[in-house]
Amino acid sequence: MIIINNARIFDGEKELEENSIIIDNNIIKEVGCNLKSSNSINIINAKGNFLMPGLIDAHFHANTPSYDFYTSDRMPPSLIAAHAAQILTGVLKRGYTTIRDAGGGDIGLKLALDAKLIEGPRFSNRWTWRYEKKRFF
Numbered sequence: 001m002i003i004i005n006n007a008r009i010f011d012g013e014k015e016l017e018e019n020s021i022i023i024d025n026n027i028i029k030e031v032g033c034n035l036k037s038s039n040s041i042n043i044i045n046a047k048g049n050f051l052m053p054g055l056i057d058a059h060f061h062a063n064t065p066s067y068d069f070y071t072s073d074r075m076p077p078s079l080i081a082a083h084a085a086q087i088l089t090g091v092l093k094r095g096y097t098t099i100r101d102a103g104g105g106d107i108g109l110k111l112a113l114d115a116k117l118i119e120g121p122r123f124s125n126r127w128t129w130r131y132e133k134k135r136f137f
């Protein structure tokens with residue numbers, strides 16, 4: 001369990017100042033003033049920092065390191081994968097916790113993210129639903 005105290009929180013509609021959030025198993029359980037829990041493992045003082053829900057980018061291209069498509073199209077797959085890893089890590093650090101790759105990023109990126117070989121957001125594209133379907137149905 002994690003408690004984040006003293007944060008400026010954007011709840012999707014308005015800003016709440018000097019508030020706390022209790023997170024349990026990656027799920028926000030409570031938001032309010034001066035929250036306390038006897039089960040807290042980790043207490044974070046977020047004074048001066050800002051919390052908000054993760055952003056979703058529904059049109060993303062992880063495998064396009066350059067808008068110069070001539071250059072991108074001639075890169076070896078391993079170089080594109082290295083760029084994609086950096087691009088995915090960067091988008092997560094900018095607040096995007098979910099992306100939908102609109103073209104280029106293949107199932108390997110999702111597998112690498114799921115295996116925590118690279119850091120990045122939740123990843124989906126037109127192939128991942130087939131992967132998930134095979135896994136869960």
Ligand SMILES: [Zn+2]
Pocket residue numbers: 059061102103
């Ligand atoms: Zn596009």
